[in-house]
Amino acid sequence: MNLDALFNQRIAAFVQGGPPARAPGPLFHVEDDGQPGRWHLSARDHRGRPIALVRWHDVIRVPALARRMRDRGYTDADMYALLLVLTRAANLFAIDAGQRSNKDYALFGHVLHLLTLTQQTDAHLALRQHALYFLLFELDVDDEARDRVQFGEGRLLFHAERLGPRPLSVVVGAMYECLTLPRRRFAPFLEVARAFHLGWVHWLETPAPPPWRLALDAPHAALAHPDVFLATLRDDETRIFDALLDATSPQASPAAGWVSRLVLMHYGLHVLRHTPEAVLRLRDYVGDPTRFSLVLRALVTQGAVPDRGRFDALGLNICLVPAG
DSSP states (O other): OOHHHHHHHHHHHHHHTSOOOOOSSSOEEEEOSSSTTEEEEEEEOTTSOEEEGGGGGGGSOHHHHHHHHHTTTOOHHHHHHHHHHHHHHGGGGOEETTOOOHHHHHHHHHHHHHHHOOOOSHHHHHHHHHHHHHHHHHTTOOHHHHTTEEEETTEEEEEETTTEEEEHHHHHHHHHHHTTGGGOTTHHHHHHHHHHHHHHHHHHHSOOSSOOOOOOOOTTGGGGSHHHHHHHHHHOHHHHHHHHHHTTOTTOOHHHHHHHHHHHHHHIIIIITTOGGGHHHHHHHHOOHHHHHHHHHHHHHHTOOSOHHHHHHTTOGGGGSOOO
């Protein structure tokens, strides 16, 4: 199951603003009858009918599953958290042709951190944990469930109430064993759902070398990858400044605009969150007050600035007032 291809498909549909292309494999997108332009990742049931993966739990008896999982030591609260995380996982690949929100860019940014920061260093592990937590937040997983899923020992762990931390893939596997798939009417669909859920866990916890790269042709595209962004920040900050300037260009292509929005987010997370006064170097590099004001407002609009008041403390509040 190629989740890399599905994620690139999600990005391409977002950038181009059209329906998703068909990716190879058992998963495909189906348009929502009640929300034209929104496409859900789906698989076929035993009669060939599509079922959205966000509705996978509709074909199982949740109370019976919870009872079998209790026999293995998992509580009802554990099951609530597990089912919520697995249900929301498919939303990472949902496509909305009409939506361009900060939430979407945040999702892309968090996934790119998880896929490209692969070194087993304290710095990378901390950034991956931060990205995982806020990815689940953007997927509408609540606090209690979010806190149960964390990195540890190089894997994604699920913190069960009584059993303690267990590899998330093991917990998911145990859940599907409790469904006794071969005898179920929806066994073909649930086999695909099982492969997807286990694949989703593996995809986020063990990115394959070399680091994941976008299938996107755009200026500064490399800087959308957090590992490249951080290396460039150390070696040549002006390249990042040039990409930030492109974020305000009305001539930018859709792909270039998408990249620039990601660079804005990375700059906010890795620079302004810790040292907001670093924006003064950007001001000095840009030179032109009008262009700098446009970049600064783009950072605020994108949500890349944790606290706008910190800009006010630097005497930059006038730069945030639109001209005219």
